[in-house]
Amino acid sequence: MDYGLTPELEQFRKEVREFVETHTPDVPVKAGVRSADDAEELAALKEWTRTLFEAGYIGADWPERYGGAGAAHSPEKDVVVGEELARGRAPAAVQGAGLLVAHALIDFGTEEQREKYLPGIRSGELVFCQLFSEPGSGSDLASLRTKAVPADGGGFTVTGQKVWTTNGHWADYGYLLARTNPEAPKHRGISAFLVDMRAPGVDVRPLREMTGTSDFNEIFLDDVPVGHDSLIGDLDNGWLIANSSLAHERSAVASAAVRLRQDVDALKDLARRTIRHGRPAIEDGAVQERIGELQASVEALSALVYANIGRWSRSAERPHDAAMAKLMFSEIGVETARFALELAGEDGILVEGDPAVVDRGRWQDEFLYARAYTIAGGTSEIMRNMIAERGLGLPR
Ligand SMILES: Cc1cc2nc3c(=O)[nH]c(=O)nc-3n(C[C@H](O)[C@H](O)[C@H](O)COP(=O)(O)OP(=O)(O)OC[C@H]3O[C@@H](n4cnc5c(N)ncnc54)[C@H](O)[C@@H]3O)c2cc1C
Structure with missing residues (x-):
């Protein structure tokens, strides 16, 4: 489909595509957002992060004095970069949580905090994790119970448990939400901090996922000392800070649409190679219908993403736009992987990257x-x- 990008943006796309082709590190392609498998892979991802920042392909929306692109930045360019990284099957920067921290510090932090952390985020040297979710506080994040209490010698002492912490085992610092005012209404008694992951009392326990890898962790915090200079913004203002930093990461779904389109193309290829009842599966009308449905859904998602970009640029975003795109991309992903496994038959259950296995186990990894x-x-x-409440005005 033609989304009417300007010739300048198409030229920018060409440049990014060439950059991705030349610089993408040799790190195995895996489904989803994953952690480095080992120290060598982590080093390659750190170097890749530095390269992306230096080229101005990430961090372009930061103020110029911290390395941003100033007037040369646009949300459309962020989308083009995300799409081209996805098209080139390049790994994500090591800095998912680091980018959130950067936005929190730029918008709410002190100059000292920006000077301390932003250069390390740009160079890829400092790795961050997001210490938000807890057992019992995920969807209802504001009910979190980890607490930060004033310490005798100044600063705070943090106690509690976090879970699903992506990259926690590699992180130098954690972006933490903790309750600082138990008397206040739940959204108003939370503060945001940066925690040194090597401080005494921090216990990181990797979890093993059904993909066979360990991408996230449980984190136990037992009387962890946190200096007052690690508080981000005002005390008890953490809810606003966390939501505002998350809102910066809106363009990710554009790259997800590109990945899904690639998956549907790969699915067509699989259907051509798969023999069912003595002929290629792609000739079966039912198979064509399922692939057609998936293809149409991906194009609808792309159209929605581009319509949303137009609204973001005009500051006319609707509260349910991002929710619709997020719901579509994640549910189409499940359906695509499920159908690929059906097509692949017995081979679809194999995981390893053996060339004899259908698409080197890609579909099993995607499915899981x-x-x-x-x-x-x-x-x-x-x-x-x-979508129901804010978009359609239905009752809670
Ligand atoms: C791959 C991955 C990486 C993650 N990385 C991080 C990370 O780095 N840092 C971090 O802090 N967190 C991370 N998370 C955690 C993530 O934010 C939570 O899993 C998510 O917010 C859901 O919370 P929960 O798991 O506690 O599920 P719950 O909120 O307990 O939900 C359980 C079920 O109940 C349903 N449900 C809950 N409330 C409602 C409602 N009001 N109406 C209808 N249904 C409802 C949910 O849809 C779900 O099906 C990660 C999660 C995943 C899967």
């Missing part, structure tokens, strides 16, 4: 990971609630 996207960053049920 796809469910995670329906949970991370707001579950599909929560997205449906947002």
